[in-house]
Structure formats: C-alpha cells, structure tokens
Amino acid sequence: xxxxxxxxxxKDVLDPQGKVIHQTLDGMGFKNIDEVRQGKYFxxxxxxxxPSKAKVIVEDMCKKLLANLVIENYKIIETQ
Amino acid sequence: xxxxxxxxxxKDVLDPQGKVIHQTLDGMGFKNIDEVRQGKYFxxxxxxxxPSKAKVIVEDMCKKLLANLVIENYKIIETQ
Numbered sequence: 784x785x786x787x788x789x790x791x792x793x794k795d796v797l798d799p800q801g802k803v804i805h806q807t808l809d810g811m812g813f814k815n816i817d818e819v820r821q822g823k824y825f826x827x828x829x830x831x832x833x834p835s836k837a838k839v840i841v842e843d844m845c846k847k848l849l850a851n852l853v854i855e856n857y858k859i860i861e862t863q
Numbered sequence: 864x865x866x867x868x869x870x871x872x873x874k875d876v877l878d879p880q881g882k883v884i885h886q887t888l889d890g891m892g893f894k895n896i897d898e899v900r901q902g903k904y905f906x907x908x909x910x911x912x913x914p915s916k917a918k919v920i921v922e923d924m925c926k927k928l929l930a931n932l933v934i935e936n937y938k939i940i941e942t943q
Contacts, residue, residue: 789869789904804905808924815910815920822904824869825884828897840895844888 784832785862786841790850791822825849826862834861864912865942866921870930871902905929906942914941 792798798820805819827844831837838859845857872878878900885899907924911917918939925937
C-alpha cells in the first residue's frame with residue numbers, strides 16, 4: 784500500500800525558499816498571501832497491506848533518513 | 864486560512880530522485896519497498912476565510928507558478 788510522508792520545517796526555522804516563492808507570487812498579482820512555507824513530500828509504496836504497520840515502517844524511514852528532526856517535522860498520511 | 868498544495872510528478876514521468884531514495888532506504892535495511900516518488904509540498908497562508916475561495920486561489924497559484932502541468936499534477940488540501 785501507498786503511504787505518504789510530508790516533511791515540513793519547524794515553525795521557528797526560517798524558510799528562505801518559501802519567502803522567495805511568496806515574493807514571486809506577490810509580484811504575479813497574488814497580493815493576499817500571509818506566508819508560504821515549503822516542504823517535501825514522499826509517496827512510498829510499501830509491501831505491507833496492514834495500514835498501521837505500513838505507517839510504522841514509513842515513520843521509521845522518516846526518523847532515519849527522510850527528515851532532519853532537529854529542524855523538521857514529519858506527518859504520515861495514508862494514501863491508498 | 865492555511866491551504867496546502869502537493870505537487871507530484873505524473874505517473875509516466877521518471878523520478879530519479881525517488882529512485883535514489885529508494886536505493887538508499889534499501890541499503891539501510893528497508894527491503895520491503897516497491898517504489899518511492901518524491902514531490903513538493905507548499906503550505907500557503909491566504910488572507911481568505913472562505914475555504915472554497917482559498918482553495919481556488921491556491922489552485923490558480925499551482926497553475927501559474929507552483930506546478931509544471933506538462934509533467935506534474937497538483938492536489939489542494941485544506942489545512943486549517
């Protein structure tokens with residue numbers, strides 16, 4: 784089954800990339816934006832049909848490789 | 864309100880970055896993976912309290928800047 788992981792920067796960590804996107808959108812006429820924050824998204828197809836077990840596996844991947852827990856948070860989402 | 868956009872590569876588009884992550888995870892002992900695909904994630908704080916209107920604004924952003932519709936799909940998610 785497919786499990787998705789969203790990795791976002793923690794609230795207090797500066798996000799220069801998001802800021803540039805914000806400025807660009809502003810320049811394109813999108814004036815009503817408060818903030819843009821960028822993150823990473825992974826869709827992982829795990830050979831495991833039990834949703835809770837698959838989530839645990841992906842959570843483990845986030846902790847060990849995908850996310851830098853010092854500055855990032857992760858969120859696991861069931862896709863299929 | 865906060866609206867999130869997930870940008871993913873279309874199914875038939877090769878994802879070398881995802882492949883490398885797959886290989887790395889495999890080398891770390893996660894042997895039960897079928898596929899990893901990477902995408903982008905944006906959390907946009909729009910000055911608009913109507914969820915459906917906010918979604919339309921973010922969808923417009925995806926079409927005009929955030930996603931390359933030739934090779935990418937987008938999905939809008941309500942966050943708050």
